[in-house]
Amino acid sequence: MLLTIADVLTPEVTKACRMMLDSADWVDGKVTAGHQSAMAKQNSQVPEGSPVARQVGETILKALGRNPRFRSAALPLKVFPPLFNRYAGGQNFGTHVDNAIRTHSATGSRIRTDLSCTLFFSEPDEYDGGELSVEDTYGVHRVKLPAGSLVLYPSTSLHHVTPVTRGARVSSFFWLQSMVRSDERRTLLFDLDQSIQMLEPGGAAAVKLTGVYHNLLRQWVEM
Ligand code: NI
Numbered sequence: 001m002l003l004t005i006a007d008v009l010t011p012e013v014t015k016a017c018r019m020m021l022d023s024a025d026w027v028d029g030k031v032t033a034g035h036q037s038a039m040a041k042q043n044s045q046v047p048e049g050s051p052v053a054r055q056v057g058e059t060i061l062k063a064l065g066r067n068p069r070f071r072s073a074a075l076p077l078k079v080f081p082p083l084f085n086r087y088a089g090g091q092n093f094g095t096h097v098d099n100a101i102r103t104h105s106a107t108g109s110r111i112r113t114d115l116s117c118t119l120f121f122s123e124p125d126e127y128d129g130g131e132l133s134v135e136d137t138y139g140v141h142r143v144k145l146p147a148g149s150l151v152l153y154p155s156t157s158l159h160h161v162t163p164v165t166r167g168a169r170v171s172s173f174f175w176l177q178s179m180v181r182s183d184e185r186r187t188l189l190f191d192l193d194q195s196i197q198m199l200e201p202g203g204a205a206a207v208k209l210t211g212v213y214h215n216l217l218r219q220w221v222e223m
Pocket residue numbers: 096097098159
């Protein structure tokens with residue numbers, strides 16, 4: 001399931017984060033790429049663990065922790081600290097699949113990447129190109145969201161970023177390990193949860209289906 005979540009960050013917070021990112025020291029993006037993807041990747045990144053990356057990263061994770069749509073869709077177990085990239089001057093990222101395992105350089109902790117996230121820090125009219133294209137069995141999805149909004153997609157998907165031919169595209173990207181590994185099961189749980197939200201709160205149907213939700217989660221969760 002590919003899902004977009006609007007307004008993860010308020011416009012004020014998005015702007016403040018963008019100013020911090022613009023003042024950061026950017027380096028060649030190949031530093032976090034695997035062997036295959038290093039060949040396809042052209043962009044700059046804020047160094048992992050730098051003060052700006054840490055501070056903006058924490059702001060993002062706090063906001064996501066409060067976001068019911070994100071929690072329901074991702075069922076996060078472990079989230080990799082957010083990274084930041086910038087594409088400009090024709091830069092792009094060719095088609096690839098993200099590495100299955102990510103090791104945090106400072107702590108050595110590892111996660112299995114079940115879901116990939118991109119949170120946009122540039123408004124769509126600030127740049128041309130720079131679409132995130134994600135392939136699944138339903139075709140190719142092109143994503144370009146307002147600043148402060150996020151897209152979540154299975155890390156198993158082939159994806160690429162088209163060349164940025166005008167302006168700059170600044171975003172955060174990160175991965176998470178979900179409590180439910182299967183995308184199909186996560187999608188069922190998300191649909192069930194969203195449907196329960198439409199029922200009369202406390203009504204007999206809502207109570208019964210909430211029970212079904214938790215009993216399915218109990219069957220499928222890994223921690
Ligand atoms: Ni990727």
